[in-house]
Amino acid sequence: xxxxEQNSGPxxxxxxxxxSLNCTYSDRVSQSFFWYRQYSGKSPELIxxxxxxxxxxxxxxxxxxxxxxxxxxxLIRDSQPSxxxxxxxxxxxxxxxxxxxxxxxxxxxxxP
Amino acid sequence: KAGVTQTPRYxxxxxxxxxxxxxxxxxxxxxxxxxxxxxxxxxxxxxEYFSETQRNKGNFPGRFSGRQFSNxxxxxxxxxxxxxxxxxxxxxxxxGYSPIRTxxxxxxxxxxxx
Numbered sequence: 430x431x432x433x434e435q436n437s438g439p440x441x442x443x444x445x446x447x448x449s450l451n452c453t454y455s456d457r458v459s460q461s462f463f464w465y466r467q468y469s470g471k472s473p474e475l476i477x478x479x480x481x482x483x484x485x486x487x488x489x490x491x492x493x494x495x496x497x498x499x500x501x502x503x504l505i506r507d508s509q510p511s512x513x514x515x516x517x518x519x520x521x522x523x524x525x526x527x528x529x530x531x532x533x534x535x536x537x538x539x540x541p
Numbered sequence: 542k543a544g545v546t547q548t549p550r551y552x553x554x555x556x557x558x559x560x561x562x563x564x565x566x567x568x569x570x571x572x573x574x575x576x577x578x579x580x581x582x583x584x585x586x587x588x589e590y591f592s593e594t595q596r597n598k599g600n601f602p603g604r605f606s607g608r609q610f611s612n613x614x615x616x617x618x619x620x621x622x623x624x625x626x627x628x629x630x631x632x633x634x635x636x637g638y639s640p641i642r643t644x645x646x647x648x649x650x651x652x653x654x655x
Contacts, residue, residue: 472647519644
């Protein structure tokens with residue numbers, strides 16, 4: 430089992446719809462979680478971080494964390510064509526000075 | 542505040558050569574991580590430096606090495622280049638070295654090995 434898994438995609442949604450991206454992780458002691466957006470040919474850009482169970486909202490983005498179920502999701506409301514990118518989930522373990530673990534990414538395409 | 546900078550942005554090398562890539566972290570950031578990204582393998586961790594010491598290392602051969610200077614700038618070196626080393630090399634910096642750290646990426650260096 431991979432440490433961090435994501436929907437392989439590609440995920441296609443119409444403009445204005447809600448895009449839902451999911452990420453599961455295997456290490457129960459994971460404590461901090463990040464979502465990065467990466468446009469084709471560019472470097473990853475931090476969108477959100479979340480540390481506590483529940484929802485965290487930032488503009489059109491909402492991150493949801495459920496540590497008991499070991500998953501974290503990213504919702505994008507009112508999706509725009511400019512949201513078309515690959516979304517990477519990353520996980521830190523609070524109890525270890527280990528490397529940050531990245532998922533394989535989910536490709537999102539927002540259709541006008 | 543300026544972001545993470547990487548030089549050069551593009552490189553073309555031939556097999557057997559060596560290459561050195563440079564990364565300057567965000568001002569005040571002292572931790573630097575390096576990643577290799579290819580279409581088939583995704584983002585793969587190379588190594589992480591803090592206070593001039595390598596703190597973590599990924600599963601790459603010894604041809605890949607790095608170092609960090611007292612000003613937190615970091616370099617990575619790849620010797621005896623192979624075709625499979627063609628990739629986007631990303632550097633990410635974080636403020637400190639703690640289990641909970643947020644990484645910010647530079648624009649990357651795109652390496653093509655012919």
